[in-house]
Amino acid sequence: MRTLSRSLCWLAMGGLACGLAWPTLLPADTPAPIVVGYLGMERPDDREPLSVLDPVLDDDGLQGARLGISDNNASAQFLGQEFVLHEVEVAEDGDVGEALERLVEQGAEWIVSGLPGEAVSELMAHPARGDRVVFNAASPDDELRGEACHPELYHTTPSRRMLADALAQFLGYKKWDRWALVYGNTEEDRILAEVLRGAAERYGHRIVGEEMWPHDPLARRAEGGFHAIQREIPVFVQELPEHDVLVIADETDYFGEYFPYQTWAPRPVVGTQGLIATPWHRAHESWGAVQLQRRFEEFAERRMTPRDFGAWLAVRSLGEAAARTGSVERQTILDYLLSEEFELAGYLGLPVSYRTWNHQLRQPILITGPRMVASVSPQEGYLHPRSPLDSLGADEGESTCRF
Amino acid sequence: MPFLSRGSVSPAIKHAVCALALGSLLMLPLAAQAERIFVSNEKDNTVSVIDGESLEVVETIRVGRRPRAMAFSSDGSELFVAVGDDEAIDMIDLESLQVVRSQSAGDDPEVIRVDPNRPHVYISNEDDNIVSVIDYERRTLVTEIPVGVEPEGLGISPDGRWLISTSETSNMAHIIDLEAMEAVHHRLVGARPRHAEFTHDGRKAWVSSEIAGVVSILDMEESFDVEHVIRFDVPGVPRETVQAVGVALTSDGRYAFVALGPSNRVAVVDQQSYEVLDYLLVGQRVWHLALNGDESRLYTTNGVSGDVTVIEVDDLRAVKSIPVGRFPWGVIVEP
Structure with missing residues (x-):
């Protein structure tokens, strides 16, 4: 059947490729294509996931943008539109402005950013950007949505606060309201710990004790590493007062993965490891997600990450707006967005x-273990006058963003 | 059963032949039995059989993995069930209530429709962006029709001329000419279109959109354009949970019923004026709908609560819920 089906497909389409590789059958009066530029940053050498089961990716985010273009074109061909992607990757300490200039030279009118927060601010301030809109698909910095917000900056990836609120709502549903907090020694983790404290307060939890993990990353594959870990972790957390959950803040994934099953008290580990809040996860298959997971895996030959998802959402937003308005004009598309x-x-x-x-994308957040989705926030019962989704992240009244 | 070839027999004769065929079936002892309602349970890999009189589950049929859409063969002797994870259509003999054969159906078949004239079953293959056409008598693949990303809903016109395929990510209704076997019109509809249903006179098609929570009415006579959009506003229910999925239309042109997903309501709509008349509370995450033979009852599948709600059409009242398997998806009433 499969072979037959493939060959028929070839016949039916007169030799044009089937499936995702859509032929671009554009009428003669096709308007100019919508050109999107993806600006990514090289992964720092020392940034590898702690578990060897997680792949080390060098195209994280980029593949999401590519699939978004492919999905857009599958519909655009029926509407006489076309999407094109250009890609640039800068070195860890590379020149973001120069990369931007290259994309602009290639005709990019829209930018999807896979950059960390600081580089996003740099990008926004660079003169080569003109009035081009940037979609932040990677940085969770609340500051970019607050004081440092920009009218031409959109965020498809959730903020730290949205993730923390999503987790706090689920823990509220469970009535696990005594938190012990362990955070890493990086700047990201210091910020995340602060955001978690805020979420705890908003949702009626209490942080009964805190510890900072003072060590630098350990060798990922040290022989017999767990012998030391097995002794070290219980001692590290045993002074923490009685708690319901141990909340870990380790965004760069350098120690948190050691904690499950090694704690002093028999308590679940939640936060950035264990039970996590995330916009996307391979275990998520509801609401048709299985189709996107499969489509992505066939396309990229690996699993879709949260960053891929953010980039896909950015490109799809443009596709949806262009299809609905029948326009490729920037202002028409933005008004619609x-x-x-x-x-x-x-x-x-x-x-x-x-x-x-x-300009933050409001979205449900998955609450998931390593192998199975446990829930999706917002949780039932957390009400909001506009949309339950606005119970996650900075609401209109409290936002410090002033365009 | 020999099928009637298209074009050679007038519809009137066809109906007469069908009536004859049905008449002879009715002579059998089986004729005494009440109407049967079939419900596919997506997570249980079963089909529940409900007796239309006692309103109880009288049989549970084991089928392949992830059963969703169902359709009867044109001669009414078999029930086809799309079993997505087995990439097949299971064919259930309606006398023995057993799966008698299984037809491979391409990647992840979800929705199926049967041609009224030819022994064709149309299948939306979500992962491949195609609608497959299978001859269920000769058990061959007839052709594959390219459509948009993630084809889902299928609707076939009563005369078998048009097939509508809705693509969930392209957000389009692709109108397929079944003589040419190709999509000839593409119309944007609401986000994540799920289901397409023709009116009984074939003049309009109702296309529901899950995420947009609307139903688009397409003119199927001339323009093939969306000529009206029905919106739903259930008082006291968050707007996001109002998601339009299953659609059932009465043959007298009076009512349309629209399943509104996690808002746990079925909308009752005037089929002519498109005015929403009422919202009926049913089970959780109502998904698909089916009217019974004389259209006195409407059955709904409620995925999260795992039951079927029975609604009396005359007084628009839910009268019973019947527990079935886990995650009931589709429902169909034996003709």
Whole structure:
């Protein structure tokens, strides 16, 4: 059947490729294509996931943008539109401005950023950007959605606060409201710990004790590493007062993975390891997500990550707006993105859309273990006058963003 | 059963032949039995059989993995069930209530429709962006029709001329000419279109959109354009949970019923004015709908609560919920 089906497919389409590789059958009066530039940053050498089961990726995010273009073109061909992607990757300490200039030279009118927070600010301030819009698909910095927000900056990846709120709501549902917090020694983790404290307060939890993990990353594959870990972790956490959950803040994934099953008290590990809050996960298959997972895996020959998902959402937002408005004009597309009509199917059960006050994409957040999704926030019962999704992250009234 | 070839027999004769065939079936002792309702349980890999009189589950049929859409063969002797994870269509003999054969159906078949004139079954293959056409008598693949990303809903016109395929990511209704076997019109509809249903006179098609929570009405006579959009506003329910999925239309052109997903409501719509008349509370995450033979009852599948709600059409009242398997998806009433 499979072979037959393939050969028939070839016949039916007169030798044009089947499946995702859509032929671009464009009418003669095709308007100019919509050119998107993906700007990524090389992975720092020391940034590898702690577990050897996780692949080390060098195209994280980029593949999501590529699939987004392919999905857009599958519809665009029926509408006489076309999407094109250009890609640039800068070195860890490379010149973001120069990379931007290259994309602009290639005709990129829209930028999807796989950059960390600081580099995003640099990008926004660079003169080569002009009034091009940037989609932040990688940085969770709340500052970029607050004080450092910009009218031409959109965020498809959730902020730290959205993730922390999503987790706090689930722990509220469980009534696990005594938290012990362990955070790493990086700047990211210091910020995340602060965000977690805020979420705990908002949702009626209590942080009963805190510890900072003072060590630098350990060798990933040291022989017999777990012997030391097995002795070290219980001692490290045994002074913490009685708690319901041990909350870990380790964004760069350098120690948190050691904690499950090694704790002093028999308590679940949650946060950035153990039970996590994330916009995307391979275990998520509801609401048609299985289709996106399969499509991505066939396309990229690996699993889709949260960063891929953020980049895919950015490109798909443009595709949806261009299809609905029948336009490739920047202002028409932007007006539509921020209008009430804009609703994107993000495979998360509820439509996703942009908050007008800081251009953050409002979206459901997965609460998942390493192998199975436990829940999706917002949790039932956390009410909001506009949308339950706005119970996650900075709301209109409290946002410090002023465009 | 020999099928009637298209074009050679007038619809009137066809109906007469069908009536004859049905008439002879009715002579059998089986004729005494009440109407049967079939419900596919997506997570249990079963089909529940409900007796239309006692409103109880009288049989549970084991089928392949992840059963979703169902359709009857044109002669009414078999029930086809798309079993997505087995990439097949299981064919259930309606006398023995057993799977008698299984037809491979391409990647992840979800929705199926049967041609009223030819022994064709149309299958949306979500992962391949195609609609497959299979001859279920000769058991061969007839052709594959390219459509948009993630084809899902299928609707076939009563005369078998048009097939509508909805693509969930392209957000389009692809209108397929079944003589040419190709998509000839593409129309944007609401986000994540799920289901397409023709009116009984074939003049309109109702296309529901899950994420947008709307139903688009397509003119199927001339323009093939969306000529009206029905929106739903359930009081006291978050707007995001109002998601339009299954659609059932009464043959007299009076009512349309629209399943509204996690809002746990079925909308009752005036089929002519498109005015929403009422919202009926049913089980959790109502997904698909089916009217019974004389259209006195409507059955709904409620995925999360794992039951079927029975609604009396005359007074628009839910009268019973029947526990079935886990995650009931589709429902169909034996003709």
